[in-house]
Amino acid sequence: LESCxxxxxxxxxxHVGNPVTxxxxxxxxxxxxxxxxxxxxxxxxxxxxxxxxxxxxxxxTLESTITLPHFNHTRAFxxxxxxxxxxxxxLDQAELRAGYPPTAPSNLSCFMNLTIxxxxxxxxxxxxxxxxxxxxxxxxxxxxxxxxxEDPVVDCVPEEGxxxxxxxxxxxxxxxxxxxWVQAENALGTSASPQLCLDPMDVVKLExxxxxGMKPSPDVAPPPMGCLWLGWEPWKPSLFMDQKCELRxxxxxxxxxxxxxxxxxxxxxxxxxxxxxxxxxxxxxxxRSPLPGHWSPWSPSLxxxxxx
Amino acid sequence: LVPASSLTPPLSRSFLLKSLEQVRKIQAKGSxxxxxxxxxxxxxxxxxxxxxxxxxxxxxxxxxxxxxxxLQLTGCLSQLQDGLLLYQGLLQALVGISPELAPAxxxxxxxxxxxATTVQQQMEDLGVTPVLxxxxxxxxxxxxxxxxxxxxxxxASYLQSFLEQAYRALRYLTQ
Numbered sequence: 289l290e291s292c293x294x295x296x297x298x299x300x301x302x303h304v305g306n307p308v309t310x311x312x313x314x315x316x317x318x319x320x321x322x323x324x325x326x327x328x329x330x331x332x333x334x335x336x337x338x339x340x341x342x343x344x345x346x347x348x349t350l351e352s353t354i355t356l357p358h359f360n361h362t363r364a365f366x367x368x369x370x371x372x373x374x375x376x377x378x379l380d381q382a383e384l385r386a387g388y389p390p391t392a393p394s395n396l397s398c399f400m401n402l403t404i405x406x407x408x409x410x411x412x413x414x415x416x417x418x419x420x421x422x423x424x425x426x427x428x429x430x431x432x433x434x435x436x437x438e439d440p441v442v443d444c445v446p447e448e449g450x451x452x453x454x455x456x457x458x459x460x461x462x463x464x465x466x467x468x469w470v471q472a473e474n475a476l477g478t479s480a481s482p483q484l485c486l487d488p489m490d491v492v493k494l495e496x497x498x499x500x501g502m503k504p505s506p507d508v509a510p511p512p513m514g515c516l517w518l519g520w521e522p523w524k525p526s527l528f529m530d531q532k533c534e535l536r537x538x539x540x541x542x543x544x545x546x547x548x549x550x551x552x553x554x555x556x557x558x559x560x561x562x563x564x565x566x567x568x569x570x571x572x573x574x575x576r577s578p579l580p581g582h583w584s585p586w587s588p589s590l591x592x593x594x595x596x
Numbered sequence: 597l598v599p600a601s602s603l604t605p606p607l608s609r610s611f612l613l614k615s616l617e618q619v620r621k622i623q624a625k626g627s628x629x630x631x632x633x634x635x636x637x638x639x640x641x642x643x644x645x646x647x648x649x650x651x652x653x654x655x656x657x658x659x660x661x662x663x664x665x666x667l668q669l670t671g672c673l674s675q676l677q678d679g680l681l682l683y684q685g686l687l688q689a690l691v692g693i694s695p696e697l698a699p700a701x702x703x704x705x706x707x708x709x710x711x712a713t714t715v716q717q718q719m720e721d722l723g724v725t726p727v728l729x730x731x732x733x734x735x736x737x738x739x740x741x742x743x744x745x746x747x748x749x750x751x752a753s754y755l756q757s758f759l760e761q762a763y764r765a766l767r768y769l770t771q
Contacts, residue, residue: 405703431717457703462710463614464717489614528620530613579613 292318293327293379295368301419301475302359304386309355312339312368312380316348327352328369328376332361336369336376359386362418387419389477393451393470396481399493399582402525407460407488409444410452411470411481421474425453430465434485441466462489490580495523496587497533497572502556504595515560516592520551522574523584531581533574535559540567540591565596607669611718612770618711619763623756625704630752632697637745642753649750652736652743656754657682662765670724672765673715679758680712686751689735693744701748708755 298309312327327350328336339352352368364384369376391414398409409425425444428437441460444453460466466488470481499520504511522531536546537559551557551572562568569589575581634640642649657679661671687705691698719725738744 432721457706460710461713462707463618463714464710489617528624529617579610579617 291315291380292377293368293370295366295380295382297366297382297384300383301385301387303476304362304388304418305358305360306386307355307357308359308366308384309353310366310368310382311351311353313345314350314370314379316350318370318379322370322372325350326371328371329354330367330369331356332364359384362386385419387417387474387476388415390417390421390472390474390479391415392479393423393472393481396468396470396484398468398484398486398488399491400488401454401493403495404454405457406454407491408452408454409468409470409484413451413472417474417476419474419476421472423451424471424473425455425468426471427455427466427468429461430467430485432465434465434467434483437467460488463487492526492529492576492581494526494529494531494574494576494581494584496584497522497574499570499572499587499590501590501592504558511595512560513596514562514564514566514594515558516562516568516570516594517556517558518570518590518592519556520572521555526574526576529576529581530578531574532577533572535570535572536586537562537568537570539563540569546571562594564594567591567593607718607769608721609770611714612766614714615711616763616766616770618707618714619759619766622704622707622711623759623763625700625707626752626756626759629697629700629704630749630756632700633745633749633752636694636696639745639749642749645746645750648743648746652738652747652750654686654736654747654750654754655682657758659758659761659765662761664765664768667765667768670719670722673719673722673724676762676765677712677715677719679762680708680715683751683755683758684708684712685735686747686755689738690744690748690751693741693748697748704752 293312293314295310295312302308314325314327327339327342329339330336339354342350342352345351362385366382366384367378368380370379393411393413396409396411398407400407413423423446427441429439429441430436431438441455444455446453464487465485467483467485469483472479497520499518502517502519504517533551534548535551535557536548538544538546569591571586571589573584573586575583659675659679660666661668661675684705687701687708690701693701736747738747
């Protein structure tokens with residue numbers, strides 16, 4: 289028995305709340321199975337209802353049309369029934385979807401990871417669209433002020449459902465500006481985030497330096513009271529960068545607040561005028577300087593006790 | 597000595613700081629490659645490969661216009677970019693040296709290429725016509741794995757001393 293009925297819909301995907309018009313045509317051989325054939329419609333679990341209009345077409349097929357004025361589901365099945373021997377028979381089913389065009393992705397930010405040598409950008413996709421929506425990180429190489437457009441960079445397509453993407457090193461020209469933005473697209477439209485103009489090296493994300501305790505220098509005996517000595521080294525992959533670092537310290541007990549200072553550029557440091565015989569927590573962070581960069585996170589706490 | 601400040605037009609501080617950083621970045625990668633070549637093939641002394649280097653025709657890029665005694669800015673930038681393009685080509689000729697070295701070689705090549713772009717852009721900003729292809733002779737061809745490894749040791753070594761010279765010139769220009 290060749291298929292009896294077929295649904296056609298005005299658009300498989302509409303904006304939430306917009307109308308949807310459907311028609312169901314029943315072939316002649318099926319529509320003659322009943323003296324007074326009636327086509328009925330059903331949306332999801334709602335009650336069956338006749339169409340707005342049912343007519344016999346010149347070629348003998350029977351057609352019913354229906355308009356759903358405000359389609360408020362985001363996803364629903366529309367069924368076409370034919371009453372046959374007092375029993376409603378499903379002849380066809382169509383999937384209707386509704387949603388929203390994507391809003392412009394926001395809060396785009398990028399950082400260069402020196403460990404995996406890639407530029408990772410993340411963004412906020414914006415409100416749910418209820419539709420399959422693709423996000424692509426697009427970029428092109430540029431010059432000083434990003435007003436000129438040079439070679440395009442390969443699109444960076446994130447994994448399904450993720451709002452970040454990493455551009456591999458081979459697609460980057462370090463120390464040159466590039467323009468980056470996110471494009472969102474679904475069946476109802478496209479949108480684009482504001483563009484960023486950046487040199488990947490200016491958004492390097494440093495890891496914290498390494499700290500370790502040291503003994504007081506033997507030439508100063510006895511060591512002064514209320515002092516401690518530490519050694520530190522910037523994060524190894526960033527050793528080629530000029531950096532400045534911040535050291536903060538506070539007594540372990542008593543919930544005191546941090547005191548912050550700038551250690552010398554030497555990688556050993558004497559910290560004095562502290563409470564004697566007291567355990568201190570010390571942390572350090574670094575930033576590329578004088579060239580632009582991001583502060584690293586604070587290092588894990590190093591606990592040292594001051595001299596008595 | 598040619599006072600750096602007398603050089604017109606002056607180079608931008610950002611260019612100088614970025615270039616110094618790029619040199620250090622490449623030197624770090626170059627050292628890592630040299631260490632790997634030494635570990636993997638016990639080829640640890642480039643000076644022992646000088647004769648082979650000569651016979652293979654492995655070029656060395658000059659930086660005579662960058663010496664403090666005869667610093668000539670546009671000439672120096674041209675030689676710098678020319679040399680970087682030369683070493684980029686030389687590193688390219690080493691592709692296939694070994695799977696273990698391929699990642700380090702790729703990264704080094706990209707960093708050298710990016711530095712050449714930085715210099716090229718600075719030259720264009722100064723209105724100096726950048727070099728598009730290295731003016732040195734053609735690249736050497738390696739007919740054995742040993743020659744390619746030795747070529748790698750020499751290329752890395754020549755690149756390091758080239759960068760050392762460049763670093764001194766750039767430091768001088770920042771004063």
